[in-house]
Every structure is written in structure tokens, then in C-alpha cells.
Amino acid sequence: MKTEICSCQGLDAACKKCFGSGFASVNDDHKAAPKNTATKKEKKKQKFESIVPNNLSELSKSEVDALAIKLITSLDFKSKKQTQLLNAIPFNTTTFRRDFGDKFALLDALETEKQFLRSELLLIDQEIQQKKYNSKFRFKHYFSDKDLDVTSNRQLKTLLRAYKKLKNN
Numbered sequence: 163m164k165t166e167i168c169s170c171q172g173l174d175a176a177c178k179k180c181f182g183s184g185f186a187s188v189n190d191d192h193k194a195a196p197k198n199t200a201t202k203k204e205k206k207k208q209k210f211e212s213i214v215p216n217n218l219s220e221l222s223k224s225e226v227d228a229l230a231i232k233l234i235t236s237l238d239f240k241s242k243k244q245t246q247l248l249n250a251i252p253f254n255t256t257t258f259r260r261d262f263g264d265k266f267a268l269l270d271a272l273e274t275e276k277q278f279l280r281s282e283l284l285l286i287d288q289e290i291q292q293k294k295y296n297s298k299f300r301f302k303h304y305f306s307d308k309d310l311d312v313t314s315n316r317q318l319k320t321l322l323r324a325y326k327k328l329k330n331n
């Protein structure tokens with residue numbers, strides 16, 4: 163048995179595969195079989211489905227607003243999961259990168275998806291500006307508009323500290 167990042171990314175607390183941890187056990191049945199690099203590559207470069215329709219300019223204000231809220235809620239949710247993961251990593255040890263590689267992998271997967279969601283939100287934002295709608299939305303999580311460099315310990319620690327400070331005020 164080995165673990166892999168669950169399709170729900172740990173965002174579903176009631177998930178039957180990972181129970182909200184974000185890591186699901188998989189049967190390592192294909193150990194003997196040669197690794198198919200093509201499918202491996204495909205898996206890594208996952209495609210996200212856009213929720214912004216091609217006819218965005220034909221949508222009503224309330225429809226555009228609803229899309230914005232949906233994207234922001236999703237960004238907030240994924241950001242929350244990222245802080246939970248960061249809180250579970252003992253940055254004061256010397257081997258946390260090695261010991262918690264799966265958590266960093268999940269952090270990275272969440273970050274990639276957040277980048278996609280932000281690009282979607284940018285389209286919505288442009289539409290709102292073009293139509294001069296007076297829509298104002300705000301992120302509810304500190305990480306939602308932050309770019310996380312998952313390879314940088316320093317940046318992650320700094321962001322987590324700022325988040326905690328904000329939360330405790």
C-alpha cells in the first residue's frame with residue numbers, strides 16, 4: 163500500500179477514500195509493471211475545468227456575481243486547507259521536507275488549482291469592470307490572494323506567521 167493525493171484534495175471531510183486527510187491509500191498492484199511515463203506526465207499536468215462560459219458578456223449582473231462568489235469561495239476553501247497543512251508541518255525540525263513530502267505535494271497541488279481559479283476570477287473581474295458593475299467582493303482567507311512558493315521554507319513560514327497574527331487580532 164502507498165498513499166497518493168486524493169481527488170478531493172482533503173477538502174471533503176466526509177470523503178470515503180481519505181476521510182478528509184487528502185491522502186488516500188492505493189493498492190500498489192502494478193509494482194511489477196513498467197511505469198508508463200506518458201500517463202504519468204498526463205496525470206501531473208492536470209487540466210481544470212473552467213466555470214467561466216464563452217458567452218460571459220451575455221450574462222446578467224447577478225449571474226456574473228454568482229460566478230465570482232463561487233470562485234472566491236473555492237479559493238478561500240483551498241487556502242484554508244493550505245493553512246491546515248502548514249500548521250501540521252513541524253518547521254523547527256531539520257527533516258520536515260523529507261518527513262512531510264506528501265503534505266508539500268498536496269500544498270503544491272492546491273496552489274496550482276488556486277492559480278487556475280485566480281485566472282478565472284480575472285476574467286470575471288474584467289467583465290465587471292467593462293460593464294461598470296458596482297460589484298465588490300472580498301476574500302475571506304488571508305491566503306486567497308497570496309502566491310505560495312511551496313519550495314520556499316522561508317516564504318511559507320512568513321506567510322503562516324502573518325496569517326496567525328491576523329487571526330489572533
Ligand SMILES: [Zn+2]
Nearest residue numbers: 168170177180
Ligand atoms: Zn478525499
